[in-house]
Amino acid sequence: MDWPSTINGFRSYLKLEKFLSPNSVDAYLQDMNKLQQFALSLQPERKPExxxxxxxxxxxxxxxxxxxxxxxxxRTLSGIKAFYKFMLMENLLSHNPAELIESPRMQRKLPDTLSIVDIDALIGAIDLSKPDGFRNKTMLExxxxxxxxVTELITLKISNLYLxxxxxxxxxxxNKERLVPIGEQxxxxxxxxxxxxxxxxNIKKGxxxxxxxxxxxxALSRVMIFMIIKDLAEKIGLKKSISPHTFRHSFATHLIEGGADLRAVQEMLGHESITTTEIYTHLDREYLRETIIQYHPRS
Known part of the structure; x- marks a missing residue:
């Protein structure tokens, strides 16, 4: 099979069988385009199989x-492996060339987080006199x-609120569903x-x-949420580079630091693997600094 028809079949598989979001499908297809570009640079008639x-x-x-x-x-290799699994399922291959390819070793980076003071300052900086002010405050809360x-926020539906x-x-x-507790505020x-x-x-039809x-x-766009948060960070002079995901990181970190069970946090975040959640078990850096200053004999 040629590249366009195989990739088109892969697109249908991701959408109809794997139920992936449009953003995820686009990411996988970009991986395939890179592989196609590389393969054709080796040999113009090179086929995926x-x-x-x-x-x-x-x-x-x-x-x-x-x-x-x-x-x-x-992430690109993950897309490649999914592509060749699809080809095996469709009997387009007799063996999987990606099966034994190992992913590059990665350093696990601690996510940036906001303190509770930072979050209060950001939300407190919202101008409630503006028409969209109360909406923005509600969204960030x-x-x-x-x-x-961020995608879960902008697609949140009234029919899914059980207040x-x-x-x-x-x-x-x-399209995996989960129930998440929502705080009083x-x-x-x-x-x-x-x-x-x-x-x-004046709500549009649909x-x-x-x-x-x-x-x-x-419905709001992802970019709109990023811009709202970026503008608030500039308004309060916050030097950190933050995004909507920073609020998610902060949510998880504050729960773990407060003694929440790791499995419970995993469920609330919707992580498939608990190893993804374990990154939030890092201790508060300021707490560590103060502990060293207080207790180390050379401090």
Whole structure:
């Protein structure tokens, strides 16, 4: 088979069988485009089914030389492996050339987090006199209270709010559903927003169930959430480079530091593997510094 038809079949497999989000599908297809580009540079008529393990090792070396980070290389290799599993399932191959290819070793980077003081300052900097001020305050409270991904926030639906039971239902990666507790402050703001603010929006057809809406009555974009947070960080003079995901990191870190069970945090974040959640078990750096100063004999 040629590259376009094979990749098109892979796209259908990711969407219809793996139920991946459009963003995830696009990421996988970008990996395939890189592999196709590399294969055709070796030989113009090279077909996907003729790629060998040695070719894939050379491909990893090639993207490394392009300056791609270890994390990006590992993610690309994950896409390649999924592609060849698909080809095996479709009987387009008799063996998997990617099976024994190892991912590059990665250093586990501690995520940037915000202190509770930082979060209070960011939310406190929102101008509530502006039409979208109360909506923005509610969004950030929900983002931090529930530890959501930005896509989960903008796709949150009214029909998935169970505030009388202190839970919201989240549809995460791969359309996997999970129930997440929601705090009292976030609940209070949500109820006011839905009852007194959102009712005045001219809501577009098909957007009626989305919780957070733009001035035009449609679901917000990811970029909009990034811009809101970036503007607030500049407003309070916060020097950290932050994003909506920083609120999710902070949610997990504050829970772990407060003594929350790791498995419970894993469930709330929607992580498949607990090893992903374990990165949040790092101790508060300021606490460590103060401990050393107080107790080390040379301090």
């Amino acid at each position: 003729t790629i060998t393990s040695q070719d894939l090792k050379a491909f990893i070396q090639w993207i490394n030389e392009l300056g791609m980070t270890s994390a990006s290389q590992a 929900v983002l931090y209270s529930c530890g959501l991904r 009388e039971d202190d839970f919201v239902k989240i549809v995460g990666k791969g 976030a609940q209070k703001l949500l109820k006011i927003y839905l009852r007194e603010i959102r009712v005045h929006f 957007q009626e169930d989305f919780v957070f809406l733009s001035k035009r009555g449609a």
